[in-house]
Amino acid sequence: MIDIHTHILPEMDDGSSNVEESIKMLGMLSEQGVDTIVATPHFYIDKAEPAEFLQRRNECFKKLSDGICKIDNLPKIALGAEVQFYSDLSSFDRIEEFCIGGTNYILIEMPFFPWNGYTYQTLNHLSMSRRIIPVIAHLERYLDFINEKEVLLKLKEAGALVQINADFIIDRTTRRKALSLIKQDCVSFLGSDCHNITSRPPNMGEAADIIRKKLGDRGFEALRYREEKLKDSLVVY
Numbered sequence: 341m342i343d344i345h346t347h348i349l350p351e352m353d354d355g356s357s358n359v360e361e362s363i364k365m366l367g368m369l370s371e372q373g374v375d376t377i378v379a380t381p382h383f384y385i386d387k388a389e390p391a392e393f394l395q396r397r398n399e400c401f402k403k404l405s406d407g408i409c410k411i412d413n414l415p416k417i418a419l420g421a422e423v424q425f426y427s428d429l430s431s432f433d434r435i436e437e438f439c440i441g442g443t444n445y446i447l448i449e450m451p452f453f454p455w456n457g458y459t460y461q462t463l464n465h466l467s468m469s470r471r472i473i474p475v476i477a478h479l480e481r482y483l484d485f486i487n488e489k490e491v492l493l494k495l496k497e498a499g500a501l502v503q504i505n506a507d508f509i510i511d512r513t514t515r516r517k518a519l520s521l522i523k524q525d526c527v528s529f530l531g532s533d534c535h536n537i538t539s540r541p542p543n544m545g546e547a548a549d550i551i552r553k554k555l556g557d558r559g560f561e562a563l564r565y566r567e568e569k570l571k572d573s574l575v576v577y
């Protein structure tokens with residue numbers, strides 16, 4: 341299983357605070373059946389220069405790599421980013437470097453207010469002209485202010501895929517909705533969006549158990565298909 345959304349790099353953003361915590365998070369993910377993770381630190385175009393972010397990401401990854409070099413059975417790590425949507429995103433000249441581990445998939449945090457035609461146009465431009473596949477991070481966070489059916493259709497038309505957080509499945513108040521989206525093949529990826537080992541820990545295993553119990557193997561069909569497609573060209577360390 342792959343965890344496509346993690347804040348596991350030590351001292352990079354509001355995620356793991358040191359190498360020890362990152363190692364514990366990796367260990368937890370491994371026990372949960374995760375063999376590959378994508379490190380997706382937040383990237384805000386108005387807060388950091390792209391070069392500065394990429395350099396910091398490399399430095400934090402190096403710290404983690406040094407810390408785990410003698411530990412067996414940890415998940416493989418791919419580098420990515422959780423890129424905050426902005427109006428000129430589709431013309432971002434260094435966008436490939438922010439994609440997930442050498443693939444053409446990019447994890448995007450969308451605006452937390454209603455999306456308009458221009459929002460979809462940007463996603464559409466990314467996928468059609470730039471050949472970059474937008475993956476909408478934690479779709480559930482936007483459900484309060486979007487018309488779900490309409491948005492899912494527009495995202496599909498724009499060539500965008502959907503990621504949901506494990507929490508969305510684990511939380512009993514939202515579980516039915518999460519499983520229904522999975523059942524309708526509206527979800528391409530799961531992510532833990534883990535930040536630490538306490539308040540926002542890795543929780544992929546619990547979510548996977550619920551899917552298995554409630555939907556059986558059928559629940560993993562779309563997820564596995566996307567996972568395999570992504571892994572075909574994913575660069576991992």
Ligand SMILES: [Fe+2]
Nearest residue numbers: 345347422533
């Ligand atoms: Fe995140």
